Amino acid sequence: xxxxxxxxxxxxxxxxxxxxxxxxxxxxxxxxxxxxxxxxxxxxxxxxxxxxxxxxxxxxxxxxxxxxxxxxxxx
Amino acid sequence: xxxxxxxxxxxxxxxxxxxxxxxxxxxxxxxxxxxxxxxxxxxxxxxxxxxxxxxxxxxxxxxxxxxxxxxxxxxxxxxxxxxxxxxxxxxxxxxxxxxxxxxxxxxxxxxxxxxxxxxxxxxxxxxxxxxxxxxxxxxxxxxxxxxxxxxxxxxxxxxxxxxxxxxxxxxxxxxxxxxxxxxxxxxxxxxxxxxxxxxxxxxxxxxxxxxxxxxxxxxxxxxxxxxxxxxxxxxxxxxxxxxxxxxxxxxxxxxxxxxxxxxxxxxxxxxxxxxxxxxxxxxxxxxxxxxxxxxxxxxxxxxxxxxxxxxxxxxxxxxxxxxxxxxxxxxxxxxxxxxxxxxxxxxxxxxxxx
Numbered sequence: 315x316x317x318x319x320x321x322x323x324x325x326x327x328x329x330x331x332x333x334x335x336x337x338x339x340x341x342x343x344x345x346x347x348x349x350x351x352x353x354x355x356x357x358x359x360x361x362x363x364x365x366x367x368x369x370x371x372x373x374x375x376x377x378x379x380x381x382x383x384x385x386x387x388x389x
Numbered sequence: 390x391x392x393x394x395x396x397x398x399x400x401x402x403x404x405x406x407x408x409x410x411x412x413x414x415x416x417x418x419x420x421x422x423x424x425x426x427x428x429x430x431x432x433x434x435x436x437x438x439x440x441x442x443x444x445x446x447x448x449x450x451x452x453x454x455x456x457x458x459x460x461x462x463x464x465x466x467x468x469x470x471x472x473x474x475x476x477x478x479x480x481x482x483x484x485x486x487x488x489x490x491x492x493x494x495x496x497x498x499x500x501x502x503x504x505x506x507x508x509x510x511x512x513x514x515x516x517x518x519x520x521x522x523x524x525x526x527x528x529x530x531x532x533x534x535x536x537x538x539x540x541x542x543x544x545x546x547x548x549x550x551x552x553x554x555x556x557x558x559x560x561x562x563x564x565x566x567x568x569x570x571x572x573x574x575x576x577x578x579x580x581x582x583x584x585x586x587x588x589x590x591x592x593x594x595x596x597x598x599x600x601x602x603x604x605x606x607x608x609x610x611x612x613x614x615x616x617x618x619x620x621x622x623x624x625x626x627x628x629x630x631x632x633x634x635x636x637x638x639x640x641x642x643x644x645x646x647x648x649x650x651x652x653x654x655x656x657x658x659x660x661x662x663x664x665x666x667x668x669x670x671x672x673x674x675x676x677x678x679x680x681x682x683x684x685x686x687x688x689x690x691x692x693x694x695x696x697x698x699x700x701x702x703x704x705x706x707x708x709x710x711x712x713x714x715x716x717x718x719x720x721x722x723x724x725x726x727x728x729x730x731x732x733x734x735x736x737x738x739x740x741x742x743x
Binding site for chain 2 (some may be wrong): 316331358362371
């Protein structure tokens with residue numbers, strides 16, 4: 315999965331009505347209406363597409379961006 | 390104790406009844422916010438049944454016990470005990486099982502007690518009952534379920550997720566199961582208790598005026614101290630990380646390939662969790678029956694509710710291989726394999742008691 319496909323998949327996984335595309339360097343938690351359900355979407359995406367578990371708290375506490383998540387999942 | 394698959398050699402569910410409360414809630418209606426619509430879609434719950442005025446968990450349980458007594462044409466003396474697995478007791482003390490002994494006119498010589506478990510409770514109840522049967526008792530009723538829906542909650546996720554429900558299983562020992570005994574495998578990680586708990590009301594933090602003051606957490610959810618705290622991401626990781634291997638392990642104990650199991654009846658946690666588990670197992674949707682969409686998460690009743698409401702007369706066909714797995718509050722989990730002998734009675738109905 316290349317980075318563009320990753321971003322497109324994330325948009326679907328987040329399922330946030332006002333988010334049609336992602337800024338790779340903007341933290342998830344700054345997205346409009348970002349909540350624990352959106353976090354679950356990101357976690358499920360990581361689990362299914364990369365077979366890796368991530369902590370929801372990690373996304374919140376470290377203000378993780380899509381780029382950082384991609385690096386984490388593909389390293 | 391190292392991981393061990395405990396054999397429930399002759400455990401037989403002679404009847405399984407589920408009792409749903411009568412008040413139906415459509416999760417999404419024309420006035421619903423976008424967030425509720427999104428929650429309903431993601432969590433996978435369209436409607437659910439909750440206790441109406443005059444109904445509570447014990448009301449459902451009373452009707453379930455009376456229903457199973459009637460179905461099996463039992464007398465009071467035919468029942469040696471009732472084990473109630475719930476976190477929705479009538480009183481903090483005494484337990485609900487003792488109250489049901491009296492209300493259902495069961496023998497005063499019968500055993501009656503509660504087990505404080507939620508999502509993992511049904512396999513646990515069957516396992517504990519099996520122990521009593523091995524001690525010489527003839528028939529135990531295992532009553533499971535909860536009244537988890539809180540009409541006044543401001544936590545929208547909680548408001549969408551939980552339904553109320555109750556199931557009663559009558560269990561005996563019987564030489565059956567097509568040569569394949571039931572197996573049970575439990576597990577506990579109490580270090581994770583804060584993922585799903587009620588902070589106020591116990592001895593650590595008794596209820597006071599502050600208990601009812603709403604507070605906002607980091608994710609924007611508003612709760613009071615007496616509301617259920619549900620850390621969705623933690624429960625998610627626990628569930629999807631653990632359950633696939635538990636299912637594979639108990640299949641191996643039986644000498645079954647997972648693909649040859651007829652039904653994996655999982656606790657109905659939420660659609661995201663249950664779909665992820667299924668995808669990790671790489672098995673088709675038909676093997677994972679669902680009652681979430683129309684009953685919600687009914688806690689310890691969700692496994693038997695799925696069997697009676699969704700599988701109806703399929704789970705109890707002779708030779709049907711079933712793996713049940715409950716997981717959640719505690720953190721606690723339990724897995725049980727079972728082969729039907731074709732005589733099990735399965736019944737699902739709505740509570741008439743108010």
